Amino acid sequence: MDIAALQTRNSAHWKKATAIRALTLDAVAAAKSGHSGMPMGMADVATVLFEKHLKFDASTPKWPDRDRFILSAGHGSMLIYSLLHLLGDAQVTLDEIRNFRQLGAKTAGHPENFLLDAVETTTGPLGQGISNAVGFAMAEEIQRAHYGRKVVDHHTYVIAGDGCLMEGISQEAIGLAGRHQLGKLIAFWDNNNITIDGEVGLSDRTDQVKRFKASGWHVQEIDGHDPDAIDAAINAAKKSKKPSMIACKTHIALGHAAQDTAKGHGALTDMDQLAAAKKAYGWPHGPFEIPADIKAEWEEIGRKGAAQRQAWQARFDTLSAQRQAQFNRAYACEVPKKLASVVRALKRQVSESKPKIATRKSSEMTLEVINPIMPETVGGSADLTGSNNTLTGDMGVFDVDNRKGRYIYWGIREHGMAAAMNGMGLHGGIRPYGGTFMCFTDYARPAMRLAALSKVPTVFVMTHDSIGLGEDGPTHQPVEHLAISRATPNTLVFRPADTVETAESWEIALNQKATPSVLSLTRQSLPTVRVEHKMKNLTAQGAYVLAEAEGKRQAILIATGSEVSVAMAARDMLQAEGIGTRVVSMPCMELFAQQEEGYRRRILPAGPVRVGVEAGVQMGWDRWLLGERGREAKAGFIGMNSFGASAPAEALFEHFGITADAVVAKVNDLL
Amino acid sequence: MDIAALQTRNSAHWKKATAIRALTLDAVAAAKSGHSGMPMGMADVATVLFEKHLKFDASTPKWPDRDRFILSAGHGSMLIYSLLHLLGDAQVTLDEIRNFRQLGAKTAGHPENFLLDAVETTTGPLGQGISNAVGFAMAEEIQRAHYGRKVVDHHTYVIAGDGCLMEGISQEAIGLAGRHQLGKLIAFWDNNNITIDGEVGLSDRTDQVKRFKASGWHVQEIDGHDPDAIDAAINAAKKSKKPSMIACKTHIALGHAAQDTAKGHGALTDMDQLAAAKKAYGWPHGPFEIPADIKAEWEEIGRKGAAQRQAWQARFDTLSAQRQAQFNRAYACEVPKKLASVVRALKRQVSESKPKIATRKSSEMTLEVINPIMPETVGGSADLTGSNNTLTGDMGVFDVDNRKGRYIYWGIREHGMAAAMNGMGLHGGIRPYGGTFMCFTDYARPAMRLAALSKVPTVFVMTHDSIGLGEDGPTHQPVEHLAISRATPNTLVFRPADTVETAESWEIALNQKATPSVLSLTRQSLPTVRVEHKMKNLTAQGAYVLAEAEGKRQAILIATGSEVSVAMAARDMLQAEGIGTRVVSMPCMELFAQQEEGYRRRILPAGPVRVGVEAGVQMGWDRWLLGERGREAKAGFIGMNSFGASAPAEALFEHFGITADAVVAKVNDLL
Incomplete structure (x- = not known):
């Protein structure tokens, strides 16, 4: 790699990108742990993206109409921390950078959305971020259809590495995005040809360009160190009506002795090599030192969205009070006041009529009264709609020509569904729920854990919750799955006995702002046991x-x-x-x-x-x-x-x- | 679909295939449950495969050099039960067919390898079978390299549906098979365009042909009801050095009123429609009735491999007594006598030297003494070789030009690794183990459960087993994963305290014939606590x-x-x-x-x-x-x-x- 040429060809760009590389090297060296190579390799892409494209205002990271930026390759967390510090994010001080990966720091080993406002989702387990991103992009489509382009109109950008693309969940995400023509989803593939064990070819020779095209993506291949090519590719991606993948050929640990090696993937802590890399960069500054002019340029980028945000606010203020309230309520993850009363009415009715029905059907009855009063719910099933009873009459089906549809046919993709639901919840404004057989908790499990860890109140509708499933046999009969979900911190597992308890469970689940729920529901019919109506939600105890x-x-x-x-x-x-x-x-x-x-x-x-x-x-x-x-x-x-x-x-x-x-x-x- | 033309064009074939369809219709109707459409759609492919290609002897289903047949679309279990009954498999009597899905029947809802000898692997959870198949095919390559073509030379055939291909794990399997040029793996895609929720296009529009090609597969597209085309495609697939995918355009529930519909995917129990379908087939016989001539033709197919098997036995008998014993020992899942003594020697040594090391390193030390005396072990890691300490000096790396290699770089594919390891174990002759971080139990979980359910003694090497993992943070720190594996029936979870206990744990794990083991190992160094040498394996209690x-x-x-x-x-x-x-x-x-x-x-x-x-x-x-x-x-x-x-x-x-x-x-x- 001709570092000198990169330096001189686009020197203003180079300096900004080098600030990311230098902070990464310093923070990892101080922590004696972390992943240096990825941020060093993708600094150019990130710089162009943030400087020229990403719509955001560093002063207000939660502005609802910001573009979303997701680092699916979460081990490269210093990329996002460096960016946020440089941009002037108030939470990411230089002390936080110095404290990278230390107890109490917001700059955790992997980016955690509950520690930093500007981190959209917790990543690290590979393939999750790109799958979350599908949910983010769907949430944007749905809300744009609902509120109009003047209030909702943003992109979802994601950086994924080879690891993300090897994890099976990525195929589920790619298939979903292609099927639904999520044109505002733009993924950068950090094509550095290196994994922890060595060159990618050790374990995979998939042609990723062909793979993405097979699922209906717009694909470009560029030099990930050429700022003009990056800029042009993003422009082209924005124009495409398909989801876009930009294959960025990069050098992991660019400019370091470990460049293009598996060693470069990890923590580069040799101080001589670090000094040599900085020298090659033309970066004479001390550890954690960012020259004022470069910092100022970055902070200018951090401020550039302020005017857009103010203009957006002005447009938002023209919405009716009712629509504003609905928008804000959904973003605050608050339930409408009517929820309690519709649930109570249903409870009263079934306590009297005493139906003998499966609790999956009870759940459907509950959703029939909830969905009409909570337009923010988005339901779905991993190809078991009729079995999971997740579709109610009023929802409409989300599709290319019906972005207002609130029901998603996820296909046989429990894992992708769960991760995309988390993405919707994290995007804000949407309350996602989705169903599968409880036994397939196993498939959804990595995303269910991340719902709990990253505090998303996703609702997992798990039907056929025991041997009561019957003839399909032990492959489909959960026996350990209640224990699995109960063992998971910050997860509510509801196993209601009848329709009354099912309605109560839904009420509690929807009242959560930071805790996912698992509903354990039967295939087989059950008698009503709550035959005496109580106003109070007894399940809440x-x-x-x-x-x-x-x-x-x-x-x-x-x-x-x-x-x-x-x-x-x-x-x-x-x-x-x-x-x-x-x-x-x-x-x-x-x-x-x-x-x-x-x-x-x-x-x-x-x-x-x-x-x-x-x-x-x-x-x-x-x-x-x-x-x-x-x-x-x-x-x-x-x-x-x-x-x-x-x-x-x-x-x-x-x-x-x-x-x-x-x-x-x-x-x-x-x- | 012109059923009449199918009948007349290849009438001998048609009758044999129709026997499968008729038994399927009758068994599902009797059970009032099951999946009729898939066996009806794939009966032609299965008939040609079994009649003209599959090397097997129905009298000896466990003959080691048989071709393997895996029904990844396990819900179509009546396909395999019908075939086995028709072929004369002693376990699948007509009473078993009549008892489909009833308590105690060997004809369970989904095919279970522990109920029927001829069922290679338990399927049903989608995507598992095709991923097991990768392990089967790898096991064949490794053993062929070791014992020579005269003793090991067989194909692995798998039938996968749209569900298998939508599950993310299929991408991991496809990538692995392509990377390793598993030319003796032949997959049939039951391209019927139907899932439970409706047409495939509801949730996916991936071009599967392009997708498989992107990962280096040989791909053909055929009419799955044309026996000549099926035969020709299998011949071409066998000739290719790449893994082969044959896209079989089929009609789910062929000939039934529910043909080509989602309803056809499920249980077709309407007796009038059933009668109409049989009439269309030209099948005037009563329920569960197979005319003697058709049964005789199928039984002849069931016997056709007997001579091949006897010839194989004669070749096997020419091996040295030592090689025969080694082959038979590995297939019987028995450990060599020396195992106990090398473990004892290691225990004695470390009790004296008292190293302070991480148990992942203890595991490596143990493998260094085990792998040389157990040539049937095959190790690997999901891209964490240096962290999981799973590679020992003598193994060699499995690759296209080194089929003797006993170490597999699985890539970032915990799920595919686990399922492929199960496939190796089920193939026989191989004792697979593989590593990842314990937190990624989550990714491997569906296959870990199936190891337990289908009684495969796979060893899961789970390192970095607590907050002791450190700086990578909560996304990578297991807290509930010991509970998850312990909640799973038929699973041994070992959490050794030092090198002595680690060696003892490995000894027990390798002595299992029907139970998987999870080794919970530390990243951080631990002192030796077993400082007094005991001959006895104390961990066994x-x-x-x-x-x-x-x-x-x-x-x-x-x-x-x-x-x-x-x-x-x-x-x-x-x-x-x-x-x-x-x-x-x-x-x-x-x-x-x-x-x-x-x-x-x-x-x-x-x-x-x-x-x-x-x-x-x-x-x-x-x-x-x-x-x-x-x-x-x-x-x-x-x-x-x-x-x-x-x-x-x-x-x-x-x-x-x-x-x-x-x-x-x-x-x-x-x-």
């Missing part, structure tokens, strides 16, 4: 007494979802034997754990034997059975301790011993 | 007393992995305070749970306070703390209850309170 013991309280049955009615049947039999039995419905363990001890003690007092009933593994139950005043000698569990089997549901519940008879026998054993 | 209390036993500290040395340090402090403290190392909860109660009671007696220490979530620990004679008032846990953070490891352990001081404080609180 996580667990409550559904049926009190008659006579002396000798047993407490704790159950969730489809097993609540099993517990109720067992209670009838136990009461008939003269054994006073309380049934506790526990639709959300996380919310119950948050209640104060007095409440928990009232629900789960010491003394009676306890039996937990759930068609899943025991993991996660011991706290409620052995702890919380429980005792090993007086506690039992009726559930699964193996994978399921293929048979009609009733036969399976019998076969695996999840029946009222088994509960009664367990109680009698323990008494 | 799951937990054991590492250090006994001196004086009156007041506390038991239970710890795993990197926290065992924390517990040991806490014990020193507690003993100094006069508090007799036992330390129990618990490297494998599943194995401890399998011990008889007497042993468990000796390790965890009633009485002392108990504190669990593990840098993960508490889920899964309550059994050992509150149960097994424990009591809530006397039990505590030191671990994580949130996501981690970005900082050096030492700072994080301090920040999250996972320290000897915290353990001591907890014990004092409880006493």
Whole structure:
């Protein structure tokens, strides 16, 4: 690489880009950890993008109509931190740069949206950012259709590396973007030919240009160090009606001794080599030192969007008060006041009509009353619409010629769906939910974790939540998946017993601003157990007494979802034997754990034997059975301790011993 | 579709294919559940494949040199059951066909390798089969290189649907197969343009032909109902040195009223429509009735490989006794006798030298003694070779020009790696292991579950297993992943404390024939805690007393992995305070749970306070703390209850309170 030529050919550009490279080298060296090569390789692309194209105002990083910039190759976090510092972002001070990757710093190892306002999404696990970006771009299309171009009109830019493109999820994202002609999505591929293990060719020889074209993308190939070529490519990409991929041939760790090597991918901490690289750059400044003129130029770039933002504000102010309020409410992730009343009305109705239906159908009934009053919901399913019951009458289908459609046919892409939903939620203004079979939590899992970590209130509608799925067999029957989601921090897992609890669960899920929810719903029909209408959302306490013991309280049955009615049947039999039995419905363990001890003690007092009933593994139950005043000698569990089997549901519940008879026998054993 | 023309043009073929369609219609109708359309659409392809190409002997489904046939579109399970019944497979009787999807039947909803010998792999979760197939094909290449073409020379055929190709994992598989020029892998794409939600175009418009070509595949497009075209395409595919994809344009539910519709994808149970379809086929026979002549023709196909198998056996018998024994041992998944002695020697050496190293390095040391004596091991990493420490000196790298290489650079493809490893294990003769960061259990998760369900002893080498990962931050720090793997049935999760336990864990993992193992290994260095050499594999009991209390036993500290040395340090402090403290190392909860109660009671007696220490979530620990004679008032846990953070490891352990001081404080609180 002829660094000298780069320096002289576009010296103003070079200096700005070099500021990114120098800060990256210094921060990684100080931290003795991090990834130097990627920011050094992509500094030119980022500089041109931010200087000439990206619509943003560094003073107001959350301006709703900003262009979104997503660093899918999140390990190159110093790229974004350098940019934000140079641009004058108030949160990214020089001290933050110096503290890169240290405890308490906002400049974490990978970019985290909950630490920095200007970071759109938490990246690092590869392929997530580019898939989030699909959701960002869809959210923009939907909102633009709804509010008009004068209020919503921005691009989504994403930088992806070879790792992002090798992860399977990228294919799901590429396919979705191509199918929906997301023309305002522009992806830069950092084509540096290097991964951690060596040259890309060690593990992949895919022609990425052909691959993207096969899915309907506009593709360009450029020298990623040529600012004019970068600028021209972005201009061409903006003009295309297809999503654009710009393959940027770059040199990882440009100008460093480790350039173009796997070593260059990691932390470059050799101080002599660092000095040599800076010398090659023509950068005589000390560590963390940015000359005032270069900083000023960057800060000017950081300010250039202020006028656009003010003009946007003026346009926004012309919207009707109602539309402004709706826009602002959705961006604030607040529910409409009417939500509580429509949920209450539904609860009252079903407490009276007592339908015997599957909770996936209960969920649909709930959505039928929610979707009309929350225009910000966007639903979908990973090719199981009829099974997940996620489509309601009023939504319309999102498509190239119907951007107002609020339902998305995600295809057989649970992972891409989950990541794109996270992107929609992070974009703002949209409340995404999407369905699949609960067993395929496995496929969506990396994005479900990121929803929790990055504090997006995505709702995962997981139907067919046990062996009750029946004949499809063990590949499709979740047994460990409730435990998996419950083990995940900042995740609410709801397993409602009937339509009332399902409606309550939806109400809570939509009231979350920073926590995803998992709804665990049945395939099979369940009786209504909440036959007495209560205004109060009982699910909000996580667990409550559904049926009190008659006579002396000798047993407490704790159950969730489809097993609540099993517990109720067992209670009838136990009461008939003269054994006073309380049934506790526990639709959300996380919310119950948050209640104060007095409440928990009232629900789960010491003394009676306890039996937990759930068609899943025991993991996660011991706290409620052995702890919380429980005792090993007086506690039992009726559930699964193996994978399921293929048979009609009733036969399976019998076969695996999840029946009222088994509960009664367990109680009698323990008494 | 002109069914009449199909009937007359190739009537002998048509009758055989129609037998598949008729059995499918009858079995699904009897079960009132299942997927009729796929077998009906792909019956012609399957008939030509089995009649003219597939090398197999229905009497001996486990013949090692058979061609492998994988139904990636596993919902079409009646295709494989029909074929096996028609061919005369002894396990698939007509009663089994009649019992499709019923409790106890071998004809489960989706094909399960543990129920039927002729089913190569359990499919249903889409995209897994085609990714398993990559592993099957790699295993064949490696073994062919090792034993020669006269003993190993077979193809891997796979049928994939639109769902398989939309799942991201398929891109990982396609990329791997193309990169490694797996010329003996031949995939049929059931190009029927239908998914559950409707036409494929609802969610995808990818040009699959271009997509496969972009990754270096040989691609053909044919009419999937034309037997001559099918035959010619398979012949051409066999000649290509590239992996082959044959795009078969088919009609889902061919000949039925639901042909070419989403309804046709599911269970076709309308008896009038069923009768009409059979009439259109020219199939006047009753339910489950196969005319003797057609059955005889199919059985002849089932027998045609017998001579090939006998010839193969004769060639195999010419191998040296040693090579025969090695071949048979590896296929039986048995370890060499020397394994125990090399592990013991390593244990003795490290008990004496007491290295302070990361357990990922301990794992490498163990592999350095195992790989030379187990030529059937095949290692790899998802682009983290230097971090996972999975490559040992003697392995060689698998490549187009080095098929003997036993190390695979999987690229950034955790999911594809895991599924391909399962495929290798299922192929037989190979013991696969592969590494990634433990946090990326999430990406590999669907295939890890299938390893457990389908009883493949794959070894997942999961390094950087806690906040000890340090600066990369919470996106890369597992906190719930031990719980996730422990919640999964038929999975052994090992979290060794030092090199001795790591070696013991590997020994146990390799002795499994039907259970996958997860090795949870540290990034950071740990002291040797097993400083007294024991011949016995103590890890095999799951937990054991590492250090006994001196004086009156007041506390038991239970710890795993990197926290065992924390517990040991806490014990020193507690003993100094006069508090007799036992330390129990618990490297494998599943194995401890399998011990008889007497042993468990000796390790965890009633009485002392108990504190669990593990840098993960508490889920899964309550059994050992509150149960097994424990009591809530006397039990505590030191671990994580949130996501981690970005900082050096030492700072994080301090920040999250996972320290000897915290353990001591907890014990004092409880006493």
